[in-house]
Amino acid sequence: MGIQRMAALGAGSWGTALAIQLARNGVEVRLWGRDAEAINKLQAARENQRYLPGAALPPALIGEPDLAAAVAFAENVLVTVPSHALRETLAVLQPHLRPEQRLILATKGLEPGSARLPFEVAAEVLGEDRPVSLLSGPSFAGEVGRGLPTAVTIASNDATLAADMARAFHDGVFRVYVGADMAGVAVGGAVKNVLAIAVGISDGLGYGANARALLITRGLSEMVRLGEPLGGRRETFMGMAGLGDLLLTCTDDQSRNRRMGLALAAGRTVAEAEADIQQVVEGVRVAREVHRIAEREGVELPICEQVYSVLHADTAPPEAVRVLTERPFRNEID
Ligand SMILES: NC(=O)C1=CN([C@@H]2O[C@H](COP(=O)(O)OP(=O)(O)OC[C@H]3O[C@@H](n4cnc5c(N)ncnc54)[C@H](OP(=O)(O)O)[C@@H]3O)[C@@H](O)[C@H]2O)C=CC1
Numbered sequence: 523m524g525i526q527r528m529a530a531l532g533a534g535s536w537g538t539a540l541a542i543q544l545a546r547n548g549v550e551v552r553l554w555g556r557d558a559e560a561i562n563k564l565q566a567a568r569e570n571q572r573y574l575p576g577a578a579l580p581p582a583l584i585g586e587p588d589l590a591a592a593v594a595f596a597e598n599v600l601v602t603v604p605s606h607a608l609r610e611t612l613a614v615l616q617p618h619l620r621p622e623q624r625l626i627l628a629t630k631g632l633e634p635g636s637a638r639l640p641f642e643v644a645a646e647v648l649g650e651d652r653p654v655s656l657l658s659g660p661s662f663a664g665e666v667g668r669g670l671p672t673a674v675t676i677a678s679n680d681a682t683l684a685a686d687m688a689r690a691f692h693d694g695v696f697r698v699y700v701g702a703d704m705a706g707v708a709v710g711g712a713v714k715n716v717l718a719i720a721v722g723i724s725d726g727l728g729y730g731a732n733a734r735a736l737l738i739t740r741g742l743s744e745m746v747r748l749g750e751p752l753g754g755r756r757e758t759f760m761g762m763a764g765l766g767d768l769l770l771t772c773t774d775d776q777s778r779n780r781r782m783g784l785a786l787a788a789g790r791t792v793a794e795a796e797a798d799i800q801q802v803v804e805g806v807r808v809a810r811e812v813h814r815i816a817e818r819e820g821v822e823l824p825i826c827e828q829v830y831s832v833l834h835a836d837t838a839p840p841e842a843v844r845v846l847t848e849r850p851f852r853n854e855i856d
């Protein structure tokens with residue numbers, strides 16, 4: 523039997539869009555966020571005016587300000603909070619979870635300070651035995667909200683769970699591919715944020731289409747180089763959660779990470795750009811964690827390193843580009 527009732531935790535733009543998609547497919551959804559007043563407002567307006575304006579909530583989606591009630595209602599739980607909020611959200615969820623409830627995570631990032639992948643954080647907080655899946659891929663919340671064609675990947679080491687979740691989300695407009703490579707899917711969804719900042723910087727400085735293609739292609743190599751030691755498969759990085767999301771995020775101004783890069787190129791500080799964007803920009807924190815993993819694993823990631831340096835070491839964007847372009851020639855294939 524398919525999934526009929528889902529608790530959706532995290533009512534930002536992506537959590538709301540995914541909850542809407544489930545409800546369109548006939549899943550009864552209880553959408554919870556940490557701000558009870560905002561949830562009551564969303565429920566009254568039948569719209570998330572702050573994070574996803576213009577997308578009407580289907581009747582099957584109810585805003586639920588009480589976490590215990592949302593979780594008690596559901597068979598399974600979707601968690602869509604930023605990576606810096608994942609551990610604390612799972613810890614708040616943990617006492618309410620029943621043994622049979624399974625999870626789907628839609629966070630794209632790495633835990634600040636530990637560089638843990640989202641499903642690793644879930645295993646630490648909820649135990650290794652709790653079935654977990656991960657949803658990622660090229661998918662702007664606004665377009666999903668508007669019902670535009672989209673495809674994502676759902677990965678899990680529990681094939682039944684991946685298939686059940688895919689059935690819950692998949693329809694004639696929102697396609698789901700399933701897989702087992704959670705590490706690859708998680709690394710793709712994290713690293714693409716950093717690379718989109720790089721492309722935003724380059725585009726903002728007016729460096730043109732050749733430089734954009736260079737950064738995306740060599741950025742993909744960096745994703746593979748970082749992801750393989752963490753257990754990700756090369757094929758995964760060539761799919762929706764790798765190259766697919768990288769292309770989307772690097773090339774369209776809907777991306778908040780790309781807009782961060784554009785703002786930095788225009789001379790704004792990270793704090794000023796975040797204040798302008800007013801939504802989560804995962805790449806800012808992820809750049810620090812990618813730097814940490816690269817040092818730990820001994821892998822060279824020149825583009826990610828320069829983004830880290832601009833964001834966290836006060837390197838001027840033109841100087842970061844100069845460091846990249848003046849590198850000596852090398853073999854294209856690792
Ligand atoms: N937006 C998109 O198009 C996509 C986003 N994603 C990923 O989804 C994840 C969520 O991002 P997104 O929805 O876009 O972010 P938004 O900026 O749209 O919303 C952030 C949400 O997280 C909540 N939040 C922030 N800090 C905390 C905290 N400490 N504890 C609990 N909740 C918190 C916010 O609540 P409050 O309003 O109370 O601050 C808000 O509901 C990210 O990892 C992102 O990369 C993935 C695919 C597409």
Ligand SMILES: O=C(CO)COP(=O)(O)O
Nearest residue numbers: 659660661662777778779
């Ligand atoms: O993950 C996303 C699209 O797949 C959203 O990208 P941004 O976080 O850069 O807006």
